[in-house]
Amino acid sequence: MPHDVVSKLLLVDDLPENLFALEALVRGEGRQVFQATSAEQALALLLEHEFALALVDVQMPIMNGFELAEMMRGTERTRHIPIIFVSAAGRELNYAFKGYESGAVDFLQKPLDTHAVRSKVSVFVDLNRHRKALDREMEALAAAHRQQETLVQELRATQTELERAVRMRDDFMSMVSHELRTPLHTLYLEAQVRKLHLDRGNLANFEPDKLAAMVARDQHQIRNMVRLIDDMLDVTRMRRGALSIQPKPADLAALARRVVDGMAQQAEAADATISLQVLPDAESRIDGVWDEFRIEQVLTNLLTNAVRYGGGGAIEVSVRALGDAAEMTVRDRGPGIAPEDHARIFEQFERSADGRQHAGGLGLGLYITREIARRHGGDVTVESALGEGALFSVRLPRTPA
Template identity: 60%
Template sequence: MLRKIEAKLLIVDDLPDNLLALEALLQGEERQVFQATDADQALALLLEHEFALAILDVQMPGMNGFELAELMRGTERTKHIPIVFVSAAGRELDYAFKGYESGAVDFLHKPLSPHEVRSKVSVFVELYRQRKALSRQLDALEQARREQEALLAELRATQSELQNAVRMRDDFMSIVSHELRTPLNGLTLEIHLRKLRLEQNRSEAFTLDKLRAMTERDERQIKSLTRLIEDMLDASRIRTGKLSIRPQQCDLSDLTRRVLENFAAQAHSAGSPIELHAPEPVLAIVDEFRIEQVIANLLTNALRYGARKPISVRVSAGSEGPRLEVCDQGLGISAEDQARIFQQFERVNGTGVTQGLGLGLFISEQIVRAHGGRIELLSQPGEGSCFTVILPREPQGVL
């Protein structure tokens, strides 16, 4: 690693012959020598390069070597560069003190000894390379530490996601088993009662009116089971990107009216009359089956949390495109819950209502997004909720 670290050396002398002689002595593997004939040239080089060593001639016109060294020591970029003075003066003690006070780490005395020059320079070059190697190792260790911290954070996030996925799976299985059991229990009970009456030869239990009522109850339970299964399948289609949208022109007002007719019995049972405001046709280019799902999910949600109060449904041609509003006067949704109810398996907390898989709003939002539209929500706890579906004027393709 040390052999790959280049050491830059600066020599400063006003005599070209001295520069050439020094450069010849200093040349070596992984070394680059820079020359300057005065302090100004030296300062320009010092600001441009990182030097392992500066060799300064003491006696120079203008700024001498001592003054240049003091300037280097006062500059953040150059204050750590080792300085070796070259001097023709003797080895007087005062002269040496002045040099060391200026920042020198050593002296070379003229006439120069090639062995002495090479030996001293090699020591400083080796120290520079070791210092740079250590700095690179420290940088690598710091980078490795940051990468480990990032990996650890990623692993913790993954662990949290896995724990959340396991929790969601357990919650989902609990919800599914409960929701599927309800209609199945009803069907099972009906079958047992009919078998018992048949065994008792009670033909009066199977009059046309009673058979009609039985059939209607069976149909409701089967529809409930079918809807639960379809919701789970749709959630799976959405996750795998296989929920197809086949848009065609339709009247959104008429489509909404037909869905409301199918909800008449549920609205009566929930004690929440539904008022439709759709005074004129509103043409939309949508997948009728999927938008019918959205309307049904929003109505189911309004009946479930509507606190037996009237529900308002409006269809209009908005400025952005066809617009559908479903508003109730029920429990309302807190700001905290509003941020998550469009996620899978999420339901409003603290309402006492535990029906459903928590997929209706998730599926509805994904269907509307697949059309290129959006769902907006306005709600306050205790003041009801208003869901607004805004569809684009043009079809948007396939999810």
């Protein structure tokens, strides 16, 4: 039983001396006694306080005790307050106030018997304490229940998220294995063939010109694997916010020339050509402060996509200064990207739904590209419709924010 519960008692009697005498009887530890000399005054107090019990004199002028009780019963706030009527009339009064919730009403007869008053009041006060304690427990229980509900909901959300993450990891693992397997397998086959030649003393296959082509093929496969692994590492770093960007003064035009030259062979193999337009003229410099290595990665990703998905043909790259920013675009004439996919392709591991286009790649290129652009204070956008090729534009502020 909590001891901090204070029980408020209301005494109503038109005669102050009665109130005085009654208060002396009911006063006690953990009780607070209020006096009212009229029903009106009692009602005012009833609205202000939460009473454990009201002791009401029946015979009062203007509004008698029963009428007061009637009014109390009509108000939600006071309806459940137990009442002890105090009256000089005989026992027949006991039945004069019918219909009041049973147990909530009792009677005391004048002249008051000290013991009867004390014990009746104690019963009600204890009852009130118990009820309050119970209320508190119920409240605590309800709060605990609510908390539990929230927790369960959070757990469910976490579970869904985890399931998604596990699925994504599985997909990712199978994609990575697949992507790494292809170049590794090629290398393995090459090595076997070479061993066979060596075993048979077939050295003609290792003449300088053939050797050069052999090394170039190996390099190509190895580069592919290194790129895949680098991409995975970059994404992990990006997710941790730990991708290092080291901006230094750079010339975007020179950078674009380098990347385009470097891609020429790959483009040729896909029957594509890459042209570069530097604006306003071929000799222009486009100076800014960027991490050259990362911006090269951006252009390389966009060009790799244009070569891979552009279906051969002309790929146009342009770079130009636009006031405080620089713009770099890559346009291809391939099958394009449906508008509803424009947002999706920039997400991790998102690739076109078209299986035919899965010519290798983890679906990380555009995610990395956009992250790098954003880390430079810029962004990448795409304009494309199915059958109309694709135009990717990168905007970069020339000085870091």
